[in-house]
């Protein structure tokens with residue numbers, strides 16, 4: 001969440017510098033007019049920080065676009081099935097549906113992300129991709145999910161839109177599978193207003209993704225763009241130079257964002273002592289990005305009291321239960337009329353008991369200490 005909270009003169013200067021340095025807002029060409037290729041530089045920086053081992057990092061216009069580009073790079077379309085989880089954001093599902101493929105939903109485990117056992121039982125000959133989603137900054141069980149993907153020869157696309165900075169066994173999410181996806185929309189830990197990035201582990205996938213996001217352009221070096229030939233059918237999911245320049249500044253602020261978020265998250269973890277309140281499970285060896293602190297409360301009366309306290313203190317409850325219907329497949333009858341199957345209903349019942357406490361770096365730590373002690377007093 002905090003990306004927007006730390007915007008200051010630095011982002012403003014970075015954008016106004018584009019005006020001073022040739023006014024080129026397009027990521028490609030205009031070589032003689034420009035001093036920078038901001039989008040390309042942002043891509044390189046993201047790769048260096050988060051996943052030097054991947055073959056390619058591509059910036060695109062949104063996280064939704066990044067998922068769609070990954071699916072298209074794999075050639076996924078009508079007749080194929082893509083498995084994702086019931087606790088999700090509608091964008092992931094929209095990207096799948098937009099390719100013509102069918103969405104299959106898994107249940108969630110104690111991390112509230114994809115349940116690997118359930119995943120395995122849902123794989124068919126038609127399954128062409130698996131999309132685990134690190135919801136609200138907590139990593140999915142990527143070790144098991146990647147193993148299942150490999151065993152069945154099905155590529156995995158990590159939806160890390162909400163989890164930039166989270167780690168699995170010391171490695172950043174987003175670079176752990178065939179593809180990884182980030183969002184830089186206005187609610188994310190790093191924002192460019194709107195924007196996204198796609199990490200491709202395999203060179204051929206990276207090449208396909210780059211072509212698809214830019215009308216099929218091969219972008220052959222030293223060839224004028226107008227003479228460049230299409231390597232595939234494509235679309236326009238390009239990022240603008242404004243977002244690229246903005247993103248570079250936000251990335252420099254990221255260590256502070258992460259550190260300050262962690263301090264607030266740890267305060268809640270330390271000071272909430274009410275035994276009726278269970279903390280969301282994080283698998284051993286994994287680390288969240290401290291974007292949101294999720295708790296589960298069985299007793300409805302207590303739950304409502306805690307929700308009331310959070311609203312009164314101005315924190316709100318992010319998407320649990322705020323905006324719950326945008327984040328749980330149980331509500332998505334517009335995607336599939338028979339959506340309320342066993343997996344989706346199990347997930348709904350679990351999420352119904354959860355509350356998401358947003359971590360805001362603009363709120364002092366004492367606010368988190370106070371809300372924890374108010375919550376402790378509830379019964």
Ligand SMILES: Cc1ncc(COP(=O)(O)O)c(C=O)c1O
Pocket residue numbers: 062063064065088089091092133135159161162183184185194195196
């Ligand atoms: C899990 C998840 N996937 C995908 C997206 C889509 O990202 P964007 O808003 O950049 O299109 C989001 C955005 O909220 C998200 O939370």
